[in-house]
Amino acid sequence: MEVLNRSHALINSRILKGNLNLKNIFIFSVGIYVIYVLLYFTYQLFFSPLAKVPGPWYCAISRFWLAKASLAGRRIFAVHELHLKYGQxxxxxxxxxxxxxxxxxxxxxxxxxxxxKPEWYGVVANGVKSAFAIVDCEVHKARRKAYGSVYSNTNISLLEPVIRRHTNVCIQKIKRDLKHGPVDILRWFRFLAADIIAELCYGNDMEMLSKEAVNPIVEDLTTLLTIGGVRAEIPGLSLLEYLIGFIPHPTIKTITSCSQRIFDYSDKVLCDFQHKIQKDSSNCYAPYFFTRLVKNMDNPTEKNKLTFEELRHESTANLIAGSDTISTTATYAIWAILTHPTVREKLERELEDLGEEITDAKLNQLPYLKLVLKETLRLYGAGPGGMPRVVPPGGWRLGPFYFPGGTGVSSQGYTQHREIIVFEDPYEFIPERWANPTKEMEAHMMPWGGSSRDESMEFANYFNIKPSGNLCEVQRRTLS
Incomplete structure (x- = not known):
């Protein structure tokens, strides 16, 4: 019995010592971590190759500030404010x-x-492996070569009847609704852009204009782009998304499965389009965006061709890139014109002589319209954020600073378009400034990628911009 008691006491003693050792290990580990953090902060603030580049101290030690601005939809404005304070x-x-x-x-x-390109592009694309998301330069070149002259002005002009048909429907429905009160033109332009892009890609529109409702796939595309834009700025968010996906909530399931629904839709409409092309004896689908690519899929002599899966990714990217950017920019163009009476009067006088049939060729002959559109792109282009790049191996000197290989560098159109040394009154909508532009003005234009008196039309920036109120209402002018 005494032997057992002694054994028990020995075991308890060892456990106590073990607990003491675990406590010491914990304290030691915390100490090491604190030292590491302090050394990391010291290095980033004082010894990093980027230490001499101006900016807030908190940006030098963490991406938290950038992630917070991105989550709030304010990234481009936050970065622009830093440029105003710290320089170029x-x-x-x-x-x-x-x-x-x-x-x-x-x-x-x-x-x-x-x-x-950094891996940022692939994260933003959120599984859509299009030319936009491809990082390898040679693979990207091959992908672009497969398109050939699809996006040339000559080919686009052949598609003008399709574009005009949808546009006429949209305008007639806006006119109809204006008789009964204010109309949200962002909603109608969204319908218009999605229908046009879908038909030019797949030979079939999304029936948004005819049904006067948003196609669920378009909602999925918007969700996909928004999530990708936020995820790209927040390391570790992908893991959080994965874990959240296990929560059996219908809204969460709807969000996490949007990519699969988009791909299922693309697969179906591409197959349908493939059958249409095979039966197209009159060759009416020849100028459509993916006709040539679909035909070349099984062509053994074609060097630059895409597989069905690659074509699915490209067509999905077209829907994402085309629908929101076009609808947003068109909405801001109308809003800017209507909120500047002098601009509106000049433009209306120029448009009076167009006649009933409005064509692209006629519009290209209108000088003031060109100035208005260029100023719209300067202030309200849909992609004003920074497109990041990576400094090549061996490093590079840019201006007064040397950047080692692997450094992320970016430039954002929002700031380029508001350089006060280049643009007089840079936040004002003044189309006349483009009548005689300087070389510096032209060089600073990066339209696809300010200040507003109307809060609902302020930007919300989740990769692309959109009005923060998510609408833009117009109404008929009442003549006194």
Whole structure:
């Protein structure tokens, strides 16, 4: 019995010592972590190759500030405010710099300088593996070559009847609704853009204009792009999404399955389009965006061709890129015209002589319209955010700073278009400024990628911009 008691006491003693050792290990581990964090902060603030680049101290040590701005839909404005405070080179994250100095911007985006795309593009694309998301330069070139002259002005002009048909339907329905009160033109332009892009890709529209309702696939596309834009700025969000996916809630399931619904839709309409092309004896589908690509899929002599899966990704990307950007920019164009009476009067006088049939050729002959559209793109282009690139191996000197290989660098159109040394009254909508533009003005234009008196028309920035109120109402003018 005494032996058992001694054994029990020995075991308890060892457990107590073990607990003490675990406590010491925990304290030691915390101490090591604190030292690591302090050393990391010290390095980033004082010894990093980017330490001399101006910017807030909190941007130098963490991406938290950038992630917070992205979640709030305010990234482009937050970065722009830093440029106003710190200048043309601003450190916005431990390994990322935003640049607005035009000569450096040209070097970054020159195809000769090998500033590659980061994995950010693939994250933003959210599983849509289109040319936009491809990081490898050679693979990207091959993908673009497969398109040939699909997007040339000559080919687009052949599609004008399709575009005009949908546009006429949209305008007639807006006129109809204006008789009964205010009309949300963003809603109608969204219908219009999605129907046009879908028909040009697949030979069939999305029936949004005819049904006067949003196709669920378009909602899925918007969700996909928004999630991708936020995920790209927040490391670890993909894991959180994965874990959330196990929650058996219908809304969560709807969001997490949007990619699959989009791909299922693309597969179906592409198969339908393939059958249409095979039966197209009159060759009426020849100028459509993917006719050539569909025909080349099984062509053994074609060097640059896409598989069905690649074509599905490209067509999905077209829907994403085309529908929201077109509808948003068109909405801001109308809003800007209607909120500037002098611009509206000048434009109406120019449009009076067009006659009943409005064609692209006629519109191209209207000088003031061109000025209005260019100023709209300057202030309200749908993709004003930064398109990041990675400094090539060996590093690069941009302006007064040397950036080591692997550094993230970006430039955003929102800031380029508001450079006060380039644009007089940069936040004002003044189409006349483009009547005699300077070389600097032309060089700073990056339209696809300010200030407003109407809060509902302020930007919400989740990769692309859109009005924060998600509508833009217009009404008939009452003549006194």
């Amino acid at each position: 080179y601003v450190r916005i994250a431990p390994n990322e710099v935003s640049i607005s100095e035009i000569e450096s911007v040209k070097k970054i985006h020159s195809s000769q300088n090998n500033f590659s």
